[in-house]
Amino acid sequence: MASLITCPHCGTRPKEEFSIRGAAAPKRPSATAKDEDWHRYVYVRDNPKGRYQEYWHHVAGCRRFLVVDRDNLTHEVFGVTDASDFERARTAG
Amino acid sequence: MSINLLQRHVLEDHISGFETDPNPNHLAVVRRPVIFSVLAHAGHEAAVAEALKAASDLAPRFCGPSEWLAVSQTVGAETIGGLLSNIPGASFADQSDGKVLMTISGPSVRKILAKCVAVDLHSDVFAEGDSANMLCCHVAANVARTGADTFEIIVPRSFAGSVFDELMEMGREHALTRGFSD
Incomplete structure (x- = not known):
């Protein structure tokens, strides 16, 4: 169930401990990127149905940003990673 | 009175x-408990965790990766501060109040x-x-x-x-x- 998130640092926790901070898939443009890129990053977001990667901040726990890979239709959670590991894997791959 | x-x-x-x-x-x-927050510098996480576990008069409480609370009910803040300053790669702050x-x-x-x-x-x-x-x-x-x-x-x-x-x-x-x- 999506209301239980298994934090890689703290273990299984209720969703009340987290703050959802939006989609993790869009890549942040560089500081010198064009205004169009920033506009697209800040305002033009997809609203997908189904599997979805999202930033969750563990506010009441370890206070780390996590990336929760979940299905927003069935509430199934496929995986939770620390956001720094997620970013490292994305830049490496 | x-x-x-x-x-x-x-x-x-x-x-x-x-x-x-x-x-x-x-x-x-x-x-009047003594509570310090302790943070480990990058690369020192495991060493600081070990040092906190080994320290006497001090109970480490896990907060998150490379972050702990050091709790003591037996000794004063000066002793705990001195103890923590001897751990290389750790930053700490007194949170007792x-x-x-x-x-x-x-x-x-x-x-x-x-x-x-x-x-x-x-x-x-x-x-x-x-x-x-x-x-x-x-x-x-x-x-x-x-x-x-x-x-x-x-x-x-x-x-x-x-x-x-x-x-x-x-x-x-x-x-x-x-x-x-x-």
Whole structure:
């Protein structure tokens, strides 16, 4: 169930401990990127149905940003990673 | 009558009136604990964790990756500060005035905490010596198991009153008593 998130640092926790901070898939443009890129990053977001990667901040726990890979239709959670590991894997791959 | 305002505990008004003998289920508030927050520098995480575990007079409480609370009820802040400054790769800050330490113990402690915490506290999952940050009575607290039926809860000072009142409310059916531990 999506209301239980298994934090890689703290273990299984209720969703009340987290703050959802939006989609993790869009890549942040560089500081010198064009205004169009920033506009697209800040305002033009997809609203997908189904599997979805999202930033969750563990506010009441370890206070780390996590990336929760979940299905927003069935509430199934496929995986939770620390956001720094997620970013490292994305830049490496 | 003289009142020492410097030593006044934030829960003093919540623990007023007559003092009863403690029941088996008891909530003890530690009057002057020493609580430091400790952060490990990048690359020193494992070494600092080891040093904290090995240190005497000090109980490390896990907060998050490379972050702990160092708690002591036996020695003063200067001793703990000196001890922590000898650990290479660690930064620390004294939080004693900003945190309140409560110890809840008794045979019904898990039944009481089940109404305050949405985390499995069974000893198979949360064993003696384990600690973690979690929501306790809607407040981000650090909960540690220090014995089979003993838990220590560290909450921010400004939330201590509300957490204390809610713990007492949840412990009412189990005849939970309260008092300062010293």
